Amino acid sequence: MRRQTIRRAGVVALAMTGLLGIGLPVQANAEQLASSCLSSFCLYEHDNYTGTEQEFLFTSNGCVNAGTLNNKASSMRNPSAGRIQFYNSANCAGSYGYVAAPRSVDSDLTNNGFDNLTSSVKRVNP
Amino acid sequence: MPVRLAGAVAALLTVVTACSTAARTNPPVPAPGVEARELSVPFDRYNFSTADIMILEAAEDLLVRDCMRKRGMVWEVVPPGAADDLEPPNRRRYGVVEPEIARLYGYHVAPDRPSVARRAEARERRTKGLSAAERQAVYGETDGCLQQARSHIEQGAPPVDMALFNKLITQTFEESQRDPKVLQVFRSWSGCMRAEELRYADPLAAITDQRWLSGGPPTQEEIRTAQADVRCKVKTGLVSVWSGVEKRIQDNVVRAYPAEFRALGAAKDQQLAAARRVLAEQG
Numbered sequence: 062m063r064r065q066t067i068r069r070a071g072v073v074a075l076a077m078t079g080l081l082g083i084g085l086p087v088q089a090n091a092e093q094l095a096s097s098c099l100s101s102f103c104l105y106e107h108d109n110y111t112g113t114e115q116e117f118l119f120t121s122n123g124c125v126n127a128g129t130l131n132n133k134a135s136s137m138r139n140p141s142a143g144r145i146q147f148y149n150s151a152n153c154a155g156s157y158g159y160v161a162a163p164r165s166v167d168s169d170l171t172n173n174g175f176d177n178l179t180s181s182v183k184r185v186n187p
Numbered sequence: 188m189p190v191r192l193a194g195a196v197a198a199l200l201t202v203v204t205a206c207s208t209a210a211r212t213n214p215p216v217p218a219p220g221v222e223a224r225e226l227s228v229p230f231d232r233y234n235f236s237t238a239d240i241m242i243l244e245a246a247e248d249l250l251v252r253d254c255m256r257k258r259g260m261v262w263e264v265v266p267p268g269a270a271d272d273l274e275p276p277n278r279r280r281y282g283v284v285e286p287e288i289a290r291l292y293g294y295h296v297a298p299d300r301p302s303v304a305r306r307a308e309a310r311e312r313r314t315k316g317l318s319a320a321e322r323q324a325v326y327g328e329t330d331g332c333l334q335q336a337r338s339h340i341e342q343g344a345p346p347v348d349m350a351l352f353n354k355l356i357t358q359t360f361e362e363s364q365r366d367p368k369v370l371q372v373f374r375s376w377s378g379c380m381r382a383e384e385l386r387y388a389d390p391l392a393a394i395t396d397q398r399w400l401s402g403g404p405p406t407q408e409e410i411r412t413a414q415a416d417v418r419c420k421v422k423t424g425l426v427s428v429w430s431g432v433e434k435r436i437q438d439n440v441v442r443a444y445p446a447e448f449r450a451l452g453a454a455k456d457q458q459l460a461a462a463r464r465v466l467a468e469q470g
Contacts, residue, residue, distance in 0.1 A: 158357035174354030
């Protein structure tokens with residue numbers, strides 16, 4: 062079955078714009094970062110990058126709501142060079158509960174206590 | 188049309204429309220207000236703020252420049268953002284707290300300040316201008332200059348349990364919302380809002396109202412609600428009560444995991460010290 066992919070966006074341009082971060086929970090290798098998730102950031106409905114994939118293109122202020130994967134995301138890929146903060150409230154409100162390091166993957170967000178909790182994500186823009 | 192392509196086209200149209208409108212009408216983006224800049228919680232000591240990340244990235248930029256130079260390539264160092272322009276780490280923790288932000292953007296996230304936006308644009312331009320060989324030299328998995336820069340900054344820092352820290356961040360924030368003092372101040376705030384004919388149980392319910400999530404600029408109704416929200420927070424002392432409870436809860440957790448938080452603090456300090464050394468030597 063072909064996976065449904067949704068691109069959720071504020072703005073277009075992005076690529077490997079930043080630098081690698083610190084304290085990587087999972088350092089991704091090239092194979093893990095390849096996949097259908099291009100250069101931005103992706104959430105997946107199920108563990109191990111399966112189910113619906115949602116790709117995020119961030120606006121200048123960096124906050125995007127999770128849309129159809131609201132409270133449903135179970136894994137993520139961050140092939141970008143930026144850090145991504147996860148919020149379990151929409152509109153990037155409240156306390157962020159998880160930070161995806163640059164060029165990292167997480168096959169099961171349960172590991173970080175964030176399975177099925179993501180409502181919005183924000184790219185840190187220093 | 189495939190879902191992905193349709194989404195991209197829609198996004199592009201949104202951007203073009205937004206940009207042309209922005210050029211005509213958007214007011215200057217105000218600096219983060221004191222109400223947001225003053226907010227802090229104990230866990231901030233163990234987390235990298237936006238200002239910290241800027242220091243790390245500035246140092247990494249210099250290291251990548253030197254590494255690329257040795258390979259016969261050029262790496263443009265991008266200018267830092269102004270410190271006062273950076274996003275305060277707890278700005279939206281309790282919802283919108285800045286009157287000026289509520290007035291201009293309602294519950295929408297404020298755009299980047301000019302120096303932050305310029306830096307982001309410069310980074311994007313730089314990335315787009317890279318040749319395939321330059322891209323490989325910077326981002327190569329095994330010997331990329333970026334990887335080398337990161338290793339330099341992280342060298343000697345103790346291992347940390349980020350998964351535990353992430354879980355504790357979520358758990359403590361949720362616990363704070365069940366605290367009797369916080370529930371009491373939520374009720375007071377809710378009563379204040381009701382006097383303005385606005386019905387929300389707590390500030391996070393207000394900022395996540397589905398009506399504000401549809402994209403596009405904020406409506407007058409959203410702005411009016413956000414302004415009432417900020418006024419009611421001030422009137423009821425909500426932010427000081429909530430952050431006081433969070434402080435107690437997080438302090439207790441730090442005491443419960445002394446080794447883990449010691450490592451987090453040391454890792455942060457050592458990486459920032461390494462970055463500052465690079466900036467002092469090569470900046």
